[in-house]
Amino acid sequence: MTLSIHVPIIRNNSEGLASTNPLALMLTQEAALDYLLKHARMCHPNEALTYRIARYELLEELACFTYIGQTHYHLVLVDGLPGTLEAIVRQ
Secondary structure (H helix, E strand, C coil): CCCEEEEEEEEECCCCEEEECCCCCECCHHHHHHHHHHHHHHHCCCCCEEEEEEEEEEECCCCEEEEEEEEEEEEEEECCEEEEEEEEEEC
């Protein structure tokens, strides 16, 4: 069994800032995506924000987590309603 953690990353492209919440280390991709969707609902997604989930896996022989890769999400409003969002995966 492989232990993975998923780290939600929110980047403000206009300011070049990336924000990760150290308390938001998720055990599943679905939980991390839910975290990003909640953030997007509060902030009303715009073109300046990029949402990503970085994945790390535990290497037992080194007893540490190593970076595996990340999934990019483009969040858009559905029917113009801020409470209804759709996540479009960009590889």
